[in-house]
Amino acid sequence: MNALAAIAFTLLGIHIGAHQVLPIGYAPTWSPDAQRIAFITHRKQKSATISGTLQSASASLGIVVEKFERVVPKSQAEVGVLQQRLIRAGMRKDSSVNFFYGSKVIVAAVLCAVVAFSGLASQNPFIFYIMALGLGYLGPDFWLGKKIKSRQSEVRLGLPDVLDLLIICVEAGLGLDQATARTAQELTATHPALSDELDIVVLEQRAGRPRSEAWKHLAERTDVDVVRNLVSMLVQSEQFGTSIAKTLRTHSETLRTQRIQMVEEMAAKTTVKLIFPLVLFIFPCLFLVTLGPAVILMADQFKDFLSH
Numbered sequence: 268m269n270a271l272a273a274i275a276f277t278l279l280g281i282h283i284g285a286h287q288v289l290p291i292g293y294a295p296t297w298s299p300d301a302q303r304i305a306f307i308t309h310r311k312q313k314s315a316t317i318s319g320t321l322q323s324a325s326a327s328l329g330i331v332v333e334k335f336e337r338v339v340p341k342s343q344a345e346v347g348v349l350q351q352r353l354i355r356a357g358m359r360k361d362s363s364v365n366f367f368y369g370s371k372v373i374v375a376a377v378l379c380a381v382v383a384f385s386g387l388a389s390q391n392p393f394i395f396y397i398m399a400l401g402l403g404y405l406g407p408d409f410w411l412g413k414k415i416k417s418r419q420s421e422v423r424l425g426l427p428d429v430l431d432l433l434i435i436c437v438e439a440g441l442g443l444d445q446a447t448a449r450t451a452q453e454l455t456a457t458h459p460a461l462s463d464e465l466d467i468v469v470l471e472q473r474a475g476r477p478r479s480e481a482w483k484h485l486a487e488r489t490d491v492d493v494v495r496n497l498v499s500m501l502v503q504s505e506q507f508g509t510s511i512a513k514t515l516r517t518h519s520e521t522l523r524t525q526r527i528q529m530v531e532e533m534a535a536k537t538t539v540k541l542i543f544p545l546v547l548f549i550f551p552c553l554f555l556v557t558l559g560p561a562v563i564l565m566a567d568q569f570k571d572f573l574s575h
Contacts, residue, residue: 355490356414357460367407375403418460419491425458426493427526429465430519437512443501444472464489479505493522 346364353363378399387395429450436446451465464485471481479502486498497518504514 352411352415354488355418356411357418357463367411370407371404374406375400378403419489421458421460422464422489422491423493425454425461426491426497427519427522428454428458429461430497430515430522434512434515434519437515443511444469444478447472493525 349367350364353359353367379396382392382395382399432450432453433443433446436449437443441449447465448469451462451469454462454465467488468481468485471484472478482498482501486495500514500518501511503509504511
C-alpha cells in the first residue's frame with residue numbers, strides 16, 4: 268500500500284512539474300543579453316537581405332543601361348574627355364561612362380514618352396519630338412557641367428581651411444605627407460570633396476609615386492586655378508629646398524587677399540547691374556505713383572472743360 272502511494276505521489280509530482288515548466292500559452296522570457304544578441308542577429312540578416320536586394324537591383328539596372336549606352340555612337344577620344352569630366356565631378360568608377368551614355372538614351376526616351384502621352388505631339392509632332400530628343404541627349408551634359416562647377420566651387424571655398432590645417436600640422440613637426448593625411452582625415456565632414464582628393468594624393472604617394480606627380484595629378488583632377496597655384500608653389504619649394512610652412516603661409520595670405528579683392532569686385536559690379544532693374548521695373552512704378560494722380564486730375568478737368 269505504501270509502495271502504491273509512493274508511486275502515485277511521484278506521478279502526481281511529475282505531472283505538476285511538467286505543467287509548471289511548460290504551461291499552456293507559455294512564452295519564454297529571455298535575458299537582456301540574449302535579447303540583444305537576437306536583435307543584432309536579426310538586424311544583420313535584415314541588412315544582408317536589403318543589401319542583396321540593392322545589389323541585384325543595381326546589377327539589373329547596369330545591364331539595362333549597358334544595352335542603352337550601346338545605341339550612342341562614340342569615339343575613344345570622346346570617351347577619354349568624358350571620363351576626365353566625370354573624374355572632375357567626383358565619379359571615378361569605370362561604369363560611370365556607361366551610365367552616362369545610357370542616361371542620354373533613357374532621358375530622351377522618357378521625354379518622347381511624355382510628349383506622346385501629354386498630347387503635345389498632336390499639335391506639331393516633328394518639332395516637339397526633335398526638342399525632346401535634343402533635350403534628352405544634351406540634358407546629362409548640362410547636368411554634368413553644373414556638377415563640375417559646384418564641385419570646383421566647393422574645392423575653391425574649402426582651400427583656405429586646408430592651408431590652415433596644413434600649416435598647423437607642418438609647424439607642429441609633421442612632414443608634408445603626414446600633414447596631408449591628417450588634413451584629409453580632419454576635413455571629411457566639413458569638406459568631403461577636398462578630403463577625397465587629398466586621400467587620393469596620400470594613396471598615390473604610398474603607392475610609390477613621387478610627391479610632385481601626385482600633387483600635379485590633384486591639379487589636373489580638380490582643374491581649379493588656386494589649386495594649380497598651390498601645386499606649383501609646393502613643387503618649386505621642394506625643388507629649391509625652401510620651407511614648406513613659409514610657402515604655405517605665403518600662399519594662404521595671397522589667397523585671402525585674392526578673395527577680398529574678388530568680393531570688392533563683386534560689390535563694385537552691383538551698381539552697374541542695378542541699372543537694368545531700375546530702368547525696367549522701379550522707374551515705371553515711380554512714374555505711375557507720382558504722375559498717375561496728376562494725369563487723372565488733368566483728365567477730369569479736361570472732360571469738364573469739354574462739357575462746358
